[in-house]
Amino acid sequence: MKSFSLPILVVSPLLIAVNARPNIRATLDIQDGQTGKLMVFPPQQTDTGTKRMLIIRSLHLGPTTCADHAVPAMNTLANHGYISRNGITNFAEIIRGTGEAFNIDPVMASGMAAQNLLTRGNPFVDKISIGGVSPFVPPLPGKIDGPETQGLAKHGRVEGDGSMTRSDVHIGDNRDFNQTLWDMDLEQLAMFGDDGPDGPGTVFNLQTLIELKRHNYESDQILDPEFAIPIRRLNGAYAAPALILRRVLVFANGTTKQATKRIISSFFMNQTFPENWFRAAAPVLPGSPIAAEIAAGLPQWFPGHNDENGVFVADPQPPAPFNISSGCANYWDTLVNAVPGSLAHVTGIFKQNVDLLNGILFNASGCSEPLAPAGPTNV
Numbered sequence: 001m002k003s004f005s006l007p008i009l010v011v012s013p014l015l016i017a018v019n020a021r022p023n024i025r026a027t028l029d030i031q032d033g034q035t036g037k038l039m040v041f042p043p044q045q046t047d048t049g050t051k052r053m054l055i056i057r058s059l060h061l062g063p064t065t066c067a068d069h070a071v072p073a074m075n076t077l078a079n080h081g082y083i084s085r086n087g088i089t090n091f092a093e094i095i096r097g098t099g100e101a102f103n104i105d106p107v108m109a110s111g112m113a114a115q116n117l118l119t120r121g122n123p124f125v126d127k128i129s130i131g132g133v134s135p136f137v138p139p140l141p142g143k144i145d146g147p148e149t150q151g152l153a154k155h156g157r158v159e160g161d162g163s164m165t166r167s168d169v170h171i172g173d174n175r176d177f178n179q180t181l182w183d184m185d186l187e188q189l190a191m192f193g194d195d196g197p198d199g200p201g202t203v204f205n206l207q208t209l210i211e212l213k214r215h216n217y218e219s220d221q222i223l224d225p226e227f228a229i230p231i232r233r234l235n236g237a238y239a240a241p242a243l244i245l246r247r248v249l250v251f252a253n254g255t256t257k258q259a260t261k262r263i264i265s266s267f268f269m270n271q272t273f274p275e276n277w278f279r280a281a282a283p284v285l286p287g288s289p290i291a292a293e294i295a296a297g298l299p300q301w302f303p304g305h306n307d308e309n310g311v312f313v314a315d316p317q318p319p320a321p322f323n324i325s326s327g328c329a330n331y332w333d334t335l336v337n338a339v340p341g342s343l344a345h346v347t348g349i350f351k352q353n354v355d356l357l358n359g360i361l362f363n364a365s366g367c368s369e370p371l372a373p374a375g376p377t378n379v
């Protein structure tokens with residue numbers, strides 16, 4: 001069981017607020033043979049209307065597309081060249097790519113980028129693999145988080161149990177699309193979905209997502225002896241399917257506003273834009289209520305894990321003042337259990353980037369106090 005007694009280092013809110021802004025004080029910073037790259041926000045998109053996403057761009061064309069099949073949206077971006085086709089991306093590229101392809105607002109995109117870069121990237125050189133370990137993403141300077149930088153597919157910090165289309169790591173392949181799991185998801189769609197152009201029970205709605213997650217959790221809790229859904233995982237596991245739905249309009253078609261079986265299958269199975277698919281007509285902002293609505297439909301699932309007898313038990317509550325909301329608890333869990341504690345002691349550009357990313361997470365959290373990274377290293 002995880003211990004929550006790690007010392008919590010509180011850093012100055014002022015420091016974080018200052019560093020959360022783009023910073024142009026770039027000086028040459030070499031640490032352990034690596035050259036630091038200061039993270040900055042890309043220029044704001046000027047064209048924020050709907051667009052038919054059809055042309056396969058060759059903007060960042062690498063030798064081959066070799067993105068691992070770890071996460072559907074990032075693979076789609078790599079396959080279409082909205083991020084580097086070799087699956088190695090960075091802070092500005094994630095914001096620009098998700099903005100161009102899915103019309104995601106920079107505030108929302110930077111939050112997703114921050115959580116993943118802090119937990120599974122190299123924030124000194126500003127690189128992250130959307131799959132597994134890559135020779136293009138070096139270990140952190142001084143190997144302060146182990147001998148390799150892992151990438152998005154590595155289990156435990158963000159990637160977790162109870163996914164819709166990937167197996168739990170302890171009982172199967174947590175990286176590749178799993179047709180059996182998807183077929184079970186589609187059974188829920190057939191039972192609870194709305195009728196649409198592909199036939200009866202083919203349009204995703206809230207009830208489908210609730211039933212689908214219920215089914216994911218119920219089967220994984222029984223099959224996976226080490227099943228665990230800590231706060232950050234539970235939030236992520238509801239936020240991801242919420243991106244499918246009509247009211248959020250990330251995977252749903254921007255013109256019909258429907259998330260049909262054909263559209264969502266294209267993202268999950270082929271990791272490409274569906275035919276004749278349009279992105280959202282207006283920028284997608286954070287704060288959609290859908291994740292909370294899914295959570296409300298599943299009150300029997302709370303942050304917890306299987307004990308040694310396979311019984312699902314609750315995790316300890318976050319300490320005050322981090323227990324005021326699920327957003328604040330999520331920030332606490334991420335900083336204390338998922339962002340390596342060694343990042344609290346870095347210097348130069350490394351520190352500026354870590355402070356920028358932590359500031360983004362803190363500003364989105366609703367917490368009154370920021371935290372310094374305090375999670376385990378080399379896991």
Ligand code: HEM
Pocket residue numbers: 070071072073074094098102104112113116152153158159160161162163164165166236240241243244250251
């Ligand atoms: C562009 C908008 C995005 C959409 C629509 C999206 C959608 C999704 C969906 C639906 C899943 C769940 C897969 C499943 O349960 O089988 C997922 C998982 C994941 N996504 Fe995204 N995502 C987006 C952006 C991002 C970004 C920017 C990152 C990181 C830089 C990211 C990292 C992840 C990770 C690490 C997982 C695995 C979590 C897990 O299921 O264990 N996503 N995403």
